[in-house]
Amino acid sequence: xxxxxxxxxxxxxxxxxxxxxxxxxxxxxxxxxxxxxxxxxxxxxxxxxxxxxxxxxxxxxxxxxxxxxxxxxxxxxxxxxxxxxxxxxxxxxxxxxxxxxxxxxxxxxxxxxxxxxxxxxxxxxxxxxx
Amino acid sequence: xxxxxxxxxxxxxxxxxxxxxxxxxxxxxxxxxxxxxxxxxxxxxxxxxxxxxxxxxxxxxxxxxxxxxxxxxxxxxxxxxxxxxxxxxxxxxxxxxxxxxxxxxxxxxxxxxxxxxxxxxxxxxxxxxxxxxxxxxxxxxxxxxxxxxxxxxxxxxxxxx
Numbered sequence: 381x382x383x384x385x386x387x388x389x390x391x392x393x394x395x396x397x398x399x400x401x402x403x404x405x406x407x408x409x410x411x412x413x414x415x416x417x418x419x420x421x422x423x424x425x426x427x428x429x430x431x432x433x434x435x436x437x438x439x440x441x442x443x444x445x446x447x448x449x450x451x452x453x454x455x456x457x458x459x460x461x462x463x464x465x466x467x468x469x470x471x472x473x474x475x476x477x478x479x480x481x482x483x484x485x486x487x488x489x490x491x492x493x494x495x496x497x498x499x500x501x502x503x504x505x506x507x508x509x510x
Numbered sequence: 511x512x513x514x515x516x517x518x519x520x521x522x523x524x525x526x527x528x529x530x531x532x533x534x535x536x537x538x539x540x541x542x543x544x545x546x547x548x549x550x551x552x553x554x555x556x557x558x559x560x561x562x563x564x565x566x567x568x569x570x571x572x573x574x575x576x577x578x579x580x581x582x583x584x585x586x587x588x589x590x591x592x593x594x595x596x597x598x599x600x601x602x603x604x605x606x607x608x609x610x611x612x613x614x615x616x617x618x619x620x621x622x623x624x625x626x627x628x629x630x631x632x633x634x635x636x637x638x639x640x641x642x643x644x645x646x647x648x649x650x651x652x653x654x655x656x657x658x659x660x661x662x663x664x665x666x667x668x669x670x671x
Contacts, residue, residue: 390627391599391602391603391606392595392596392599393580393583393584393596393599393600393602393603394603394606396583396584397531397583397603400585438606438625438626438627439627440627466610467606467607467609467610467611467625468610468613468614468622468623468624468625469610469614470614470617470619470621470622470623471619471620472619472620472621472622473622476622487610487611487614488603488606488607488610489527489530489531489607491530
């Protein structure tokens with residue numbers, strides 16, 4: 381069960397969109413924390429437990445790529461599932477981010493069915509510690 | 511003359527994004543040959559295209575349609591819930607998505623592209639430097655401007671017309 385979700389995006393509109401999609405996917409009871417960039421997200425991850433990170437790619441301070449790399453190299457966070465949402469979605473980028481350890485890469489604007497499909501990969505997988 | 515590919519992808523990126531996010535359909539889209547002076551009550555956002563082409567995109571709304579779009583996107587019923595900052599953020603996010611869609615179609619799938627961070631502001635925004643293509647779109651009789659500029663896009667626009 382995914383109970384705590386961290387959303388990192390510098391746009392309030394994008395964060396609202398993601399939260400609305402999560403509610404429509406059945407995550408209305410999830411505890412959602414928001415960050416405006418990768419650095420703020422990583423600092424939050426250092427001090428609180430989260431089950432899933434949903435991050436934008438293009439952000440000030442620290443982008444989603446660096447956030448993903450920091451999570452994957454952290455002894456405590458390395459197996460945390462990370463979904464990347466980006467407007468620069470294309471096969472070359474998907475390949476690169478998958479190699480870096482992203483669970484899925486979704487194009488903006490996301491829709492509930494697309495998010496639900498990406499999250500369905502988490503449900504039955506104990507590896508992610510959900 | 512306008513390059514048909516550039517026109518098709520810009521038009522599609524703008525219509526699909528705005529309709530998907532706000533559920534407000536475009537009534538018409540026309541090519542504008544020359545930038546007009548921006549209105550004082552305009553809200554705008556620009557974004558730099560960094561790779562593999564270099565250029566810039568612009569999205570500009572008049573205050574009334576920006577308010578309507580943001581209200582629709584946020585699902586607000588009361589205008590007082592909406593702040594100027596949220597309206598500008600909505601425009602930036604729309605442009606971010608439009609530019610990503612536009613480049614995804616224009617650039618071969620095995621090639622990544624890179625965008626800068628959107629800038630936003632209010633007041634007149636006349637044109638981009640080296641503007642290649644400018645579309646005037648209407649929603650509920652209000653105008654929206656979407657434009658792409660930069661040397662690379664001007665060269666693209668002049669090729670294979």
